[in-house]
Amino acid sequence: MWPWARIRSTLRLSTLERFHVRPLPLPLQLQLFHVRSGRAVDDEYEESIPSLRAELRRLYKLVHPDLFHSHPDAQEVNQRSFQLLQEYLNVAKGNSSPQHHAYHFIFYLHKDAATQKLEKAEVVLPRPQVRYVSPDRAEILPATRAALGNLLFSCGLSKHVKGGLMSEEEDLRLSDLFQQASEIQRQMEVSLLGLEQKLVVVKNALCVGRGIRVSVCSALAGLTLREQLALLQRLGKALDLCKDINLVGHAVLIGDRYGVDNLGNLWLKHEDSEEKWSSFFSAVDLVKALRYKKEATLRRGLEFKVAKLMEIEMIFTHDSLSIHPHYSQFLNEIAEGALQHGAVGGGKFQELPVKVTGNLEELGCGATEEIGSPMSFEVDKTMGYVTVPVYESLTNLYKFIEQHGEEALASRLRFKQLEEHLEGMKKKTRKILKLRHLSFDNGLSRDKCISACTRLLRNAHEFTRYTEGLSICVSNEHKLPQSGSKRPLYLKWDFSISDL
8 A cells, every 4th residue: 555545544433433433323414314304204214103093002002901811900901091091182173162170091901821920001191182174084193193103112012103083094994993892792692691680690599598689870871790790789788787778679780879768769879888888778768769669650550541531542640750749630630531532532542642841840849840841731743742730621622633633643643654664774784794682872862873774785795794783873983892891882873984
């Protein structure tokens, strides 16, 4: 090597060593790349970031309650957080309003499959930020995506995610929904069999041993069988604390309050202890409860008698008015008059229901509550019945029915035809899709129910491979069956076949 070349080489090496030249960090490389190419981010770096939807699916597979049958406490905790996450995502999509100022998530994960050890992940997220792009559609904001990234990271997944919850290519696939629901319901059939038998045994024991009938009110229908069994066992302990109280012939409803309803049922607040339940049984007026029960039986008999004499389908009223003396007086007067005058309209209104309404202030109770409004003769054009005020006479009642009964009957006929059509659609859909059960959410209009059945039948060849043996409830949202209960898969009524 020539001397000058050797000197130049030595100078180059010493310069590198003196300044410790190292590779540029990635953010700076990206900035230089941006300057050089004019593009915002490196395509390769962008592609390496997973989508939010994909990471959420991975999270579901890690924390789903059905993976923790051998850890009941962890399963219950995951179930609550799993439902809270669905609520959070619905808010982020713009489908509902936030119910919490902050969302506290606790998830258990399997740390070691061999030893069955669990690892706890806990994180608190602020309420989602939503920006609506249309009245019924919202897009996820960066702050909410970052918050979900923190949740994912706490469970061992990627903190940095891209995309949203509502993009067409990332939206929930119905095939995934059906497959997950099928597996959950299959596992529930095995795990809940023993619990169902225990529930029956405990209810029979309470009926035979203490002479009471017990049930859980519809507002607590979301409770798991294990939670219902715990309530019945707590009731047994409460009864043991007040063995001197005779409850034979009474019906007990476990709900959200204490008291005696119009039918004589005894209500318990489900959140309270057996000591408080026992105190309620010791203090409640059981004579009053039995009187209400007897009066309710007599009232139903009197309503049946009036309907038979007038030759109408039925006569009924609101629960609050049913126990008022004026209602019983009204029924007795109508029964006496109908016995003399015979059937209203010569018997041509045998399919017409009659609803009795009243106002507690006008009835001398000092309250302003209207019971079964409107407070005048009216025709309900939706279900097809007539409303009559409780203070009206037999003459005016017969006159109104004879003048407007045919209009009400026409509405009644349309209502029944719609009900029969929906029932036919329901049976056909259940048969063709090989469903175990098919039901509709109470808040869903009949038009929406029929629309859902129509699209299910139209695309039956696509759905059948996923739906066989499933229990489905058509509703306003997608929701998987609740672990530990017999609740169905909730299918959004306006689902799209493109989501399959």
